[in-house]
Amino acid sequence: DTAVSQTPKYLVTQMGNDKSIKCEQNLGHDTMYWYKQDSKKFLKIMFSYNNKELIINETVPNRFSPKSPDKAHLNLHINSLELGDSAVYFCASSRRSYNSPLHFGNGTRLTVT
Amino acid sequence: DQQVKQNSPSLSVQEGRISILNCDYTNSMFDYFLWYKKYPAEGPTFLISISSIKDKNEDGRFTVFLNKSAKHLSLHIVPSQPGDSAVYFCAASALNTGNQFYFGTGTSLTVIP
Numbered sequence: 218d219t220a221v222s223q224t225p226k227y228l229v230t231q232m233g234n235d236k237s238i239k240c241e242q243n244l245g246h247d248t249m250y251w252y253k254q255d256s257k258k259f260l261k262i263m264f265s266y267n268n269k270e271l272i273i274n275e276t277v278p279n280r281f282s283p284k285s286p287d288k289a290h291l292n293l294h295i296n297s298l299e300l301g302d303s304a305v306y307f308c309a310s311s312r313r314s315y316n317s318p319l320h321f322g323n324g325t326r327l328t329v330t
Numbered sequence: 331d332q333q334v335k336q337n338s339p340s341l342s343v344q345e346g347r348i349s350i351l352n353c354d355y356t357n358s359m360f361d362y363f364l365w366y367k368k369y370p371a372e373g374p375t376f377l378i379s380i381s382s383i384k385d386k387n388e389d390g391r392f393t394v395f396l397n398k399s400a401k402h403l404s405l406h407i408v409p410s411q412p413g414d415s416a417v418y419f420c421a422a423s424a425l426n427t428g429n430q431f432y433f434g435t436g437t438s439l440t441v442i443p
Contacts, residue, residue: 323371
């Protein structure tokens with residue numbers, strides 16, 4: 218059973234397009250996240266939602282909009298894609314506690330051409 | 331500003347020997363530390379954690395050591411096995427950072443048979 222699943226695994230698209238990445242977790246966790254891993258392999262948080270409420274919103278362009286229809290889902294919509302958006306995006310979930318480990322999905326490799 | 335650093339991008343170790351991966355942090359408020367293991371095309375997988383009230387935590391072949399005064403933690407793998415070859419990330423969080431985890435840039439471990 219996949220605990221945190223995200224789709225698609227690969228996404229190739231052209232500049233200016235709009236795309237979405239979906240994430241679902243079946244762990245019963247209250248908190249979900251989006252992380253971006255850039256070309257330097259640095260994992261940086263983008264957003265965090267707790268029970269559908271946005272609790273962390275790092276410095277991310279407004280073109281990125283997370284949406285959480287329920288606490289088991291957190292989707293990421295990206296408008297007007299740019300070359301610099303090419304990266305691997307990871308969804309994660311955890312219990313709502315700073316000392317509870319994150320559980321990651323397998324990532325979505327986004328390539329903008 | 332990178333608050334968690336892994337200064338060794340790569341490490342090679344003979345099978346059966348000890349692997350030691352190092353991590354340094356700058357924020358003295360961090361009090362929960364984790365190690366993740368990542369295989370290519372997969373998400374990071376939680377490996378082991380330690381809270382600041384301890385200086386050592388052991389789980390099978392994996393031991394994490396924490397030196398709070400030096401703001402340093404390390405992961406020891408004994409004995410190393412070829413299946414341990416992966417990228418290892420350390421991460422840290424604090425009560426006042428909510429659910430925000432700060433990651434290092436990873437160390438790529440190769441265990442040579």
